[in-house]
Amino acid sequence: MALDAQGKAEAPHTGTTIVAVTFDGGVVLGADGRVSTGTYISNRASNKIQQLTDSIYLLRSGSAADTQAIGDYARYFSEQLAAELGRAPNVSTVAKLVSTMNYQNKEMLMGAMIVAGYDEQKGGQVYGCPIGGSLVQEQWAVDGSGSTYIWAALDDGFKEGMTRAEAEQLVVDALSLAMARDASSGGIIRTVTLDKAGATVKYVPGNEVPTWFEDLPAPGTAMAVG
Amino acid sequence: MSGIGTGYDLSATTYSPDGKVFQTDYAQKAVDNSRVTSVGAQRSREAVEKLVVSKLLVERSSRRIHNIDRHAGICMAGLLPDGRMVVNRAADEATNYKSFYGEPIPGRVLCERLASYMHLFNLYWSMRPYGAAGLLATYDDDGPALYLVEPSGVAHGYFGTAVGKARQAVKNELEKMKLGQITCREAVVEAAKILHKVHEEDGKPFEIEISWVCDESGRVHQKVPAEVLAEAEAAAKAALEESDMED
Numbered sequence: 001m002a003l004d005a006q007g008k009a010e011a012p013h014t015g016t017t018i019v020a021v022t023f024d025g026g027v028v029l030g031a032d033g034r035v036s037t038g039t040y041i042s043n044r045a046s047n048k049i050q051q052l053t054d055s056i057y058l059l060r061s062g063s064a065a066d067t068q069a070i071g072d073y074a075r076y077f078s079e080q081l082a083a084e085l086g087r088a089p090n091v092s093t094v095a096k097l098v099s100t101m102n103y104q105n106k107e108m109l110m111g112a113m114i115v116a117g118y119d120e121q122k123g124g125q126v127y128g129c130p131i132g133g134s135l136v137q138e139q140w141a142v143d144g145s146g147s148t149y150i151w152a153a154l155d156d157g158f159k160e161g162m163t164r165a166e167a168e169q170l171v172v173d174a175l176s177l178a179m180a181r182d183a184s185s186g187g188i189i190r191t192v193t194l195d196k197a198g199a200t201v202k203y204v205p206g207n208e209v210p211t212w213f214e215d216l217p218a219p220g221t222a223m224a225v226g
Numbered sequence: 227m228s229g230i231g232t233g234y235d236l237s238a239t240t241y242s243p244d245g246k247v248f249q250t251d252y253a254q255k256a257v258d259n260s261r262v263t264s265v266g267a268q269r270s271r272e273a274v275e276k277l278v279v280s281k282l283l284v285e286r287s288s289r290r291i292h293n294i295d296r297h298a299g300i301c302m303a304g305l306l307p308d309g310r311m312v313v314n315r316a317a318d319e320a321t322n323y324k325s326f327y328g329e330p331i332p333g334r335v336l337c338e339r340l341a342s343y344m345h346l347f348n349l350y351w352s353m354r355p356y357g358a359a360g361l362l363a364t365y366d367d368d369g370p371a372l373y374l375v376e377p378s379g380v381a382h383g384y385f386g387t388a389v390g391k392a393r394q395a396v397k398n399e400l401e402k403m404k405l406g407q408i409t410c411r412e413a414v415v416e417a418a419k420i421l422h423k424v425h426e427e428d429g430k431p432f433e434i435e436i437s438w439v440c441d442e443s444g445r446v447h448q449k450v451p452a453e454v455l456a457e458a459e460a461a462a463k464a465a466l467e468e469s470d471m472e473d
Contacts, residue, residue, distance in 0.1 A: 081327065084335055084338070085332060085334075085335060086334065089327075090329070092328065092329065093327045093328060093329055096327060096328030096329075097326075097327070100326070121367065
């Protein structure tokens with residue numbers, strides 16, 4: 001167990017890369033799989049994408065416990081609202097719920113999240129809900145420790161009106177770039193694509209994550225165990 | 227004094243042998259016998275109403291139609307002070323919803339919350355039901371809507387409806403109209419005509435208050451502009467004279 005400066009055990013941290021990108025007709029969400037407590041990777045294939053409604057998902061980074069709690073609350077509030085409205089809530093409404101929780105409890109929480117989804121009114125949408133409690137709608141968003149390495153990559157790679165395939169490829173490429181440079185991100189890639197038809201969940205195992213440097217072997221092929 | 231509900235009508239927590247809660251019925255009577263009539267027509271999304279005044283009253287000083295939020299308005303009928311409390315509650319619901327969810331309260335949700343609220347007062351011995359009914363006009367992402375919330379807590383969506391003393395006469399007129407096919411402005415004129423016609427028999431002075439929430443108003447609930455109202459009242463008076471001459 002890793003210890004921090006006070007000698008207390010460090011809480012699990014989703015040192016993470018999370019990405020969400022809109023395309024023509026929907027939105028693609030992606031995340032790496034690494035959860036670390038200090039230098040120990042406690043989970044190398046975690047799922048940082050949480051479903052809030054049929055077509056709205058939450059990407060989590062920051063404190064694993066805080067973001068799980070917020071995600072659970074957000075899902076509960078969304079269900080209650082759907083019952084009262086008689087229809088699924090809008091993406092903007094759910095994003096507002098998440099950012100409100102961040103804001104009202106900002107002293108205690110450390111959750112940097114992205115809410116992304118599809119609704120009939122506005123199509124695919126991405127909302128950044130960073131630490132502190134602000135809420136900003138964007139065409140694409142990244143967060144987590146690995147995001148620092150890929151802001152420019154997305155600035156360069158994002159085009160308005162991309163196709164679904166282009167957007168999915170962009171998300172996977174960006175994540176793999178971050179995973180190559182950020183020690184706290186890595187492992188596997190999970191993506192969820194949301195459009196009119198529903199949600200498509202995909203999984204990229206560690207040895208199929210794109211590599212960018214010919215001198216690094218793909219993970220999983222270097223060692224044979226047992 | 228013995229009446230219909232003798233013995234079973236003293237509190238809202240008592241049923242009569244034939245299954246009625248008389249206090250609720252009496253509250254409804256407070257609305258039905260109110261000397262003013264309120265009309266709502268959905269296609270045009272307007273709540274109209276009629277006031278009986280005394281000579282000493284300042285014109286248009288007592289408002290019957292209230293804004294709940296930019297996109298919603300309510301007209302109360304019956305005991306007006308009771309109505310005021312319901313209006314305040316509606317405004318609170320709208321504000322809280324917007325504060326929590328970040329979007330204007332949908333009409334359907336506001337209607338259901340108001341209905342639950344009014345129903346609450348039919349359940350307890352220590353409170354009496356509101357002697358007021360509300361015509362709720364809203365415009366949200368699902369379009370325009372008109373709801374009537376009654377003292378019992380019953381609420382329905384309507385194409386057109388009326389409450390108050392002359393409600394049956396007004397409803398008869400509304401049924402003749404093709405509410406789905408007229409524009410907002412036409413509906414204002416029609417409503418004014420109906421109110422003037424229905425009030426004609428009384429002979430006492432009165433004034434009209436009309437509001438609308440429609441595309442023409444930018445989906446904002448507001449009093450109809452002065453010139454539209456003037457045009458409507460002029461048309462209403464002209465129609466009355468015409469029908470007088472035909473007699």
